[in-house]
Amino acid sequence: MNLPIEAYLVVSTLLFFIGVFGFIARKNLIGILMSVELILNAVNINFVVFNRFLYPNELEGMIYSLFVIVVAAAESAVAIAIIINVYRKLKNISVESIESLRN
Amino acid sequence: MDTVKLLAPIVLALPFLMFFVLGLLGNKMKPNVAGILGTCGLSIVAIVSYFIAISYFWGFGRVGEEYSQEILFNLDWLKMSETLPGLTIKIGFLLDPISAMMLVVISTVSLMVHIYSMGYMHGEEGFQRYYAVLSLFTFAMMGLVIATNIFQMYIFWELVGVSSFLLISFYFIKPSAVAAAKKAFIVTRFADMFFLIGILILSYYTETFQFLDLTAVSGDHATLVHDRMCGEEFFGFLPAISTAMFLIFLGGAGKSAMFPFHIWLPDAMEGPTPASALIHAATMVVAGVFLVARMFPVYFFEAADVLTLIGYIGAFTSLFAAVIACVQTDIKRVLAFSTISQIAYMFVALGVSGYTSEHEACLGYTSSMWHLFTHAMFKACLFMGAGCIIHAVHSNEMSAMGNLAKKHMTITHITFLVSCLAIAGIPPFSGFFSKDEILVAAANKDTVLYVCQAFVAGLTAFYMFRLYFRIFWWNENESYKHHAPHEAPKNMTVPLIVLSIFTCFMWIEKFFPFFPDKITADRKTLDLEFDSVIAGASVLVALVGIGLAYWLYKEKNDKPDAIASKVKCLYISASHRFYIDEIYLFVTRNIIFGGICKAIAWFDRHVIDGFMDMLGWTARESASGIRDVQSGNLQKYALGYILGVIIIAFFVFCSL
Numbered sequence: 094m095n096l097p098i099e100a101y102l103v104v105s106t107l108l109f110f111i112g113v114f115g116f117i118a119r120k121n122l123i124g125i126l127m128s129v130e131l132i133l134n135a136v137n138i139n140f141v142v143f144n145r146f147l148y149p150n151e152l153e154g155m156i157y158s159l160f161v162i163v164v165a166a167a168e169s170a171v172a173i174a175i176i177i178n179v180y181r182k183l184k185n186i187s188v189e190s191i192e193s194l195r196n
Numbered sequence: 197m198d199t200v201k202l203l204a205p206i207v208l209a210l211p212f213l214m215f216f217v218l219g220l221l222g223n224k225m226k227p228n229v230a231g232i233l234g235t236c237g238l239s240i241v242a243i244v245s246y247f248i249a250i251s252y253f254w255g256f257g258r259v260g261e262e263y264s265q266e267i268l269f270n271l272d273w274l275k276m277s278e279t280l281p282g283l284t285i286k287i288g289f290l291l292d293p294i295s296a297m298m299l300v301v302i303s304t305v306s307l308m309v310h311i312y313s314m315g316y317m318h319g320e321e322g323f324q325r326y327y328a329v330l331s332l333f334t335f336a337m338m339g340l341v342i343a344t345n346i347f348q349m350y351i352f353w354e355l356v357g358v359s360s361f362l363l364i365s366f367y368f369i370k371p372s373a374v375a376a377a378k379k380a381f382i383v384t385r386f387a388d389m390f391f392l393i394g395i396l397i398l399s400y401y402t403e404t405f406q407f408l409d410l411t412a413v414s415g416d417h418a419t420l421v422h423d424r425m426c427g428e429e430f431f432g433f434l435p436a437i438s439t440a441m442f443l444i445f446l447g448g449a450g451k452s453a454m455f456p457f458h459i460w461l462p463d464a465m466e467g468p469t470p471a472s473a474l475i476h477a478a479t480m481v482v483a484g485v486f487l488v489a490r491m492f493p494v495y496f497f498e499a500a501d502v503l504t505l506i507g508y509i510g511a512f513t514s515l516f517a518a519v520i521a522c523v524q525t526d527i528k529r530v531l532a533f534s535t536i537s538q539i540a541y542m543f544v545a546l547g548v549s550g551y552t553s554e555h556e557a558c559l560g561y562t563s564s565m566w567h568l569f570t571h572a573m574f575k576a577c578l579f580m581g582a583g584c585i586i587h588a589v590h591s592n593e594m595s596a597m598g599n600l601a602k603k604h605m606t607i608t609h610i611t612f613l614v615s616c617l618a619i620a621g622i623p624p625f626s627g628f629f630s631k632d633e634i635l636v637a638a639a640n641k642d643t644v645l646y647v648c649q650a651f652v653a654g655l656t657a658f659y660m661f662r663l664y665f666r667i668f669w670w671n672e673n674e675s676y677k678h679h680a681p682h683e684a685p686k687n688m689t690v691p692l693i694v695l696s697i698f699t700c701f702m703w704i705e706k707f708f709p710f711f712p713d714k715i716t717a718d719r720k721t722l723d724l725e726f727d728s729v730i731a732g733a734s735v736l737v738a739l740v741g742i743g744l745a746y747w748l749y750k751e752k753n754d755k756p757d758a759i760a761s762k763v764k765c766l767y768i769s770a771s772h773r774f775y776i777d778e779i780y781l782f783v784t785r786n787i788i789f790g791g792i793c794k795a796i797a798w799f800d801r802h803v804i805d806g807f808m809d810m811l812g813w814t815a816r817e818s819a820s821g822i823r824d825v826q827s828g829n830l831q832k833y834a835l836g837y838i839l840g841v842i843i844i845a846f847f848v849f850c851s852l
Contacts (some may be wrong), residue, residue, distance in 0.1 A: 112839060117831050125830070188830055195828025 101142040109135035122176045122186045132163045197256045204268040204289045207245045211335035222324030234327035236312040242303035250294040263719040265292040270344050282403040288344035293715050298341035301572045302479050306334045308691035308787050309474040312580050314690035316470050333359035337479050345405035346395050356480045357384050363471040376463035383460040385451020391535040394443030401425045418497045441499035448484025453536045455513040465528040473579030478537050478572035485542040492717045496551045507547020511648045516539030518655040523771045526592045527582050530663050538571050545634040547640035549760035552718045561717040563633030565746035570626035574615040577695035581612040598670035603681045607689040611696040616664045618699045620657035621738045624704035636727050657741025665749035
């Protein structure tokens with residue numbers, strides 16, 4: 094199966110914009126967090142694809158995508174902890190409910 | 197000399213220590229303890245002062261026919277610059293004939309006032325505070341007269357002003373006392389502003405504050421001032437020396453209550469009477485005379501026009517104050533105007549004086565200082581006598597007095613009479629000798645001034661004996677039936693006796709060795725024959741004044757009222773002090789506050805404040821325009837961020 098590089102990039106772009114749309118449109122904080130994960134994964138695909146097609150003998154892109162996965166895991170742990178606390182405080186995890194953080 | 201050097205700091209340190217002890221711990225002491233402590237401290241100061249003065253005049257001070265100027269110590273107090281050594285303010289002790297004489301005057305009068313106040317202020321609230329401030333005043337006045345440099349003098353000058361303020365407002369629950377204290381402080385501060393500007397001009401050119409440098413004379417010039425300032429102009433058109441010296445004189449005129457700064461002194465009589473005796477009669481108010489005497493070589497050689505002006509201002513003030521004194525009814529006010537008049541005499545004497553015995557009227561300087569000495573003694577005695585009278589009849593007004601000679605107030609009566617004779621210029625009392633020398637000096641230099649001062653001498657005799665006859669003769673007062681006057685206690689009469697002994701016998705030079713020779717301004721001794729014509733004339737004038745007062749006031753009659761109604765216009769304006777206070781009030785309230793200040797306030801409120809308000813308003817309005825962007829909504833932020841990235845990316849692509 095030899096797909097051209099554009100096919101991969103189209104998938105990652107779609108994934109990225111779905112993530113962006115989700116980030117802007119979702120009201121639920123969990124949903125927003127999932128959208129962020131989508132964006133990160135779109136980036137990961139790009140890393141891997143460019144590594145595979147442009148520098149097949151090297152591993153930097155792979156390593157970077159692993160690195161991003163680790164950071165994303167840590168980030169979602171923190172984010173979920175925050176969301177749990179928001180829920181405990183406000184009994185609600187919609188994004189409007191934390192507008193009061195402005196002050 | 198070494199002993200004197202060792203003892204000299206006590207004169208400053210002890211009163212200052214007493215001020216701290218009495219001021220901080222006074223309320224923990226019984227009033228009597230505080231009084232005795234203050235008096236003992238001052239006795240030591242007085243003994244040290246007398247010792248210094250005697251060993252100066254009769255010992256190391258006299259070198260041949262000349263008296264030396266000794267600096268006993270001179271400490272750096274405030275070093276303002278490493279590169280300019282002249283710009284260091286020092287605190288020191290300059291001993292020369294006039295400062296030695298002032299030490300005696302201040303310590304004597306201050307000690308007498310301390311003793312007297314034990315009786316007069318007995319049982320007053322704030323007795324300890326009173327003694328603390330008296331100590332502060334003594335400290336400040338001592339520091340002023342022994343100053344080695346003009347800035348030290350200025351510092352202590354302000355300190356005496358503060359202690360004067362504190363003593364005038366001693367009865368601070370009385371609104372009139374508060375108003376008088378504020379008036380005294382503001383008027384003298386206003387004059388001190390000129391003094392400070394004068395100091396700054398003078399030291400800007402000469403680069404020193406030290407009196408010994410400023411007043412050094414060689415040939416016909418005050419060398420340093422002449423070299424640095426001659427031909428210099430201030431603001432391009434005022435001669436620098438005359439301007440500086442005139443401004444310095446204005447400072448002295450404020451403290452010494454010369455016209456037009458005299459308005460504070462009569463009101464200052466709201467303070468306790470012994471404080472008036474010390475501050476507003478004997479010592480502080482002569483600070484201006486002392487200042488001019490201290491700077492005398494500069495005035496004489498480099499600012500002769502200012503010196504002449506000082507003489508004329510003095511003559512006018514002495515006449516002006518003497519006329520007002522003739523119609524006042526409050527006995528302390530009469531004495532206050534008399535003080536103004538007598539200090540003006542001293543200024544006249546300085547104004548006509550020459551520097552060395554070769555100049556004409558060289559007697560002026562010494563007679564001015566001599567009159568300062570004698571006046572301090574008899575005027576303090578008069579004030580304390582007035583205090584005894586007020587103590588006896590519980591009023592300041594003449595209408596509450598009369599016939600006190602028959603009321604067993606013998607000591608008060610005799611000492612008051614002696615002092616009145618002295619101030620009127622009747623021999624052999626001290627005032628005669630000093631005033632006669634002033635008249636001789638004036639006659640040698642300027643006939644107009646002589647005639648004026650001789651006339652004022654007559655007026656002085658008249659108003660002092662008006663006071664005397666009105667208090668001690670006249671008729672029996674109705675109010676005595678309810679409250680019989682009685683003689684004051686011993687601690688009030690003893691100071692009176694001491695001061696009147698000074699007044700009686702000061703002409704015996706060997707008996708009071710504080711001015712053993714007549715000394716001209718160059719500190720050389722002077723031999724002068726007695727001028728019997730002028731002496732005879734002044735005694736005659738004084739006798740006429742006394743005779744007139746006797747004729748009008750020896751017993752109750754209508755003659756004074758009749759005369760007053762004949763010259764009604766003059767009488768009324770004199771009893772309103774020639775409306776000078778009203779003029780001041782008009783100028784300050786209507787012109788300065790009402791006119792100029794109102795315009796400035798409008799400008800400040802509307803233009804300056806308005807501009808600032810506009811800046812704030814602009815910032816606030818533009819901020820409220822964009823504050824909605826920060827909504828706190830996470831997704832709006834994200835949207836803004838993404839749109840921003842897209843726009844930037846678009847431009848980046850376009851530019852590729």
